[in-house]
Amino acid sequence: MKSILLIEDDVAFSNMLKRFLEKHDYTVTISYGFEDAKAIILKDDFDLIFTDLRLPDGNGLELLEIVKKNKEKTPVILMTGYAEVSTAVKAMKQGAIDYISKPFNQDEVLHVISNALKSEQKTVSVPKEVVKKETRINSEFVTGISSSSKKLNEYIQLVGPTDMSVLITGESGTGKEVVAKSIHKTSSRKNKPFVAVDCGAIPNEIAASEFFGHKKGSFTGAVSDKKGHFESANYGTLFLDEVGNLSYENQIQLLRALQERRVKPLGSSTEIEVDIRLITATNEDLLKAVDEGEFREDLYHRLNEFTIKIPNLHERKDDLIIFADYFLDKANVQLNKNVIGFSDEVLKIFQNYSWPGNLREFGNVVKRATLLTTGDLIEQQVLPMELTQSATSKQEPLQRKSFSTKDNEKDLIIRALEQANNNKTHAAKLLNVTRKTLYNKIKEYNISL
Numbered sequence: 001m002k003s004i005l006l007i008e009d010d011v012a013f014s015n016m017l018k019r020f021l022e023k024h025d026y027t028v029t030i031s032y033g034f035e036d037a038k039a040i041i042l043k044d045d046f047d048l049i050f051t052d053l054r055l056p057d058g059n060g061l062e063l064l065e066i067v068k069k070n071k072e073k074t075p076v077i078l079m080t081g082y083a084e085v086s087t088a089v090k091a092m093k094q095g096a097i098d099y100i101s102k103p104f105n106q107d108e109v110l111h112v113i114s115n116a117l118k119s120e121q122k123t124v125s126v127p128k129e130v131v132k133k134e135t136r137i138n139s140e141f142v143t144g145i146s147s148s149s150k151k152l153n154e155y156i157q158l159v160g161p162t163d164m165s166v167l168i169t170g171e172s173g174t175g176k177e178v179v180a181k182s183i184h185k186t187s188s189r190k191n192k193p194f195v196a197v198d199c200g201a202i203p204n205e206i207a208a209s210e211f212f213g214h215k216k217g218s219f220t221g222a223v224s225d226k227k228g229h230f231e232s233a234n235y236g237t238l239f240l241d242e243v244g245n246l247s248y249e250n251q252i253q254l255l256r257a258l259q260e261r262r263v264k265p266l267g268s269s270t271e272i273e274v275d276i277r278l279i280t281a282t283n284e285d286l287l288k289a290v291d292e293g294e295f296r297e298d299l300y301h302r303l304n305e306f307t308i309k310i311p312n313l314h315e316r317k318d319d320l321i322i323f324a325d326y327f328l329d330k331a332n333v334q335l336n337k338n339v340i341g342f343s344d345e346v347l348k349i350f351q352n353y354s355w356p357g358n359l360r361e362f363g364n365v366v367k368r369a370t371l372l373t374t375g376d377l378i379e380q381q382v383l384p385m386e387l388t389q390s391a392t393s394k395q396e397p398l399q400r401k402s403f404s405t406k407d408n409e410k411d412l413i414i415r416a417l418e419q420a421n422n423n424k425t426h427a428a429k430l431l432n433v434t435r436k437t438l439y440n441k442i443k444e445y446n447i448s449l
């Protein structure tokens with residue numbers, strides 16, 4: 001498989017071109033800027049370099065010079081705007097093998113590339129950089145390029161290798177669990193278990209048994225021995241999501257287990273030593289809960305050795321295209337589709353939407369749109385209404401005060417869940433009730449999800 005280094009700062013365009021070329025059996029590495037491309041060129045070998053003439057921090061002609069000096073045999077094709085053709089011709093005199101003016105069509109680009117490769121018979125192995133990038137795409141974590149994403153990643157890299165307890169805050173669907181996993185993966189515990197527990201989903205009465213386990217017969221319904229989450233996560237990381245939902249009694253039990261580093265399953269007389277790293281997450285204001293006496297201050301400080309706040313998606317607009325692309329890749333694999341990219345209108349709609357459900361909503365929107373797309377590009381028609389409706393025609397608010405009759409209540413819950421793509425935290429927020437109340441209501445009305 002021939003390898004191409006594609007250097008282009010237009011994220012949407014480069015990602016689309018990458019996917020198109022990959023469809024035609026090329027391996028493509030993208031670089032968005034001059035300095036980054038220079039480092040890659042010096043480090044790895046490619047069969048072809050395909051670069052834009054104008055880059056935010058340099059230009060294609062300088063890159064051409066670097067290639068000619070260091071990787072003399074690698075052919076370089078320049079992409080130019082219409083008015084820059086004369087510069088491109090000059091570039092060819094300096095050693096570029098060809099140029100192509102934008103906008104170009106798919107046949108043109110394939111033709112130019114295959115011609116350039118034919119004239120250069122040298123084959124190089126797939127560079128390490130490519131393998132690394134491919135695994136990044138296969139991984140569950142996208143780093144992003146916005147300044148808030150860079151900061152987020154810095155924090156993960158900084159706190160990951162330590163054993164500090166991390167409290168992750170952020171609205172529903174912003175990626176708290178994904179960040180927790182990423183911290184685990186950068187720690188020395190990475191080959192040990194990562195156990196995620198949704199505290200909002202555990203009824204108060206069984207929380208102790210869930211956390212610490214139980215012995216058969218220790219209470220009615222304990223039909224066999226059960227390992228608790230602490231024991232399951234031993235030597236690894238325990239991630240407690242929605243930690244603010246723990247009852248006061250459960251908070252005391254949790255604090256004790258953390259301080260003593262041992263747990264006792266219900267009905268057992270033996271304590272088990274546990275060595276876990278704790279990561280917790282909340283989308284509530286825990287400090288306010290502390291002030292109001294609902295969350296123990298000592299536990300709060302024990303959990304909060306380091307805090308990471310994840311920004312909302314609308315604060316990470318520079319990352320939108322990268323995430324869109326990541327979710328599209330994922331959806332293509334899951335749905336066995338081969339959609340190449342997004343129309344310009346769709347990208348504009350993505351930029352203008354407020355994304356109340358954050359990355360979870362974005363992933364769901366892209367997946368649904370991928371399923372509905374029959375051509376190469378995702379078009380506006382396959383987007384859900386709430387994205388295409390004008391910002392002024394807001395949906396009827398779903399407020400708790402509307403909870404009146406039972407039928408009305410059930411109906412409201414179903415609507416909220418639909419609107420929130422079955423994200424219970426988001427649905428609870430729309431209804432202005434706690435997540436716990438929502439769980440209880442879902443159970444009470446037997447609502448299937």
Ligand SMILES: Nc1ncnc2c1ncn2[C@@H]1O[C@H](COP(=O)(O)OP(=O)(O)OP(=O)(O)O)[C@@H](O)[C@H]1O
Pocket residue numbers: 140141142143170171172173174175176177178179241283326359360363423425426
């Ligand atoms: N950095 C990221 N890279 C890739 N995918 C991400 C990233 N952040 C979030 N996602 C995706 O967004 C969705 C929501 O992420 P996650 O479940 O971690 O959010 P959350 O904040 O824990 O939500 P909740 O508060 O509802 O529990 C998931 O599908 C996840 O894969």
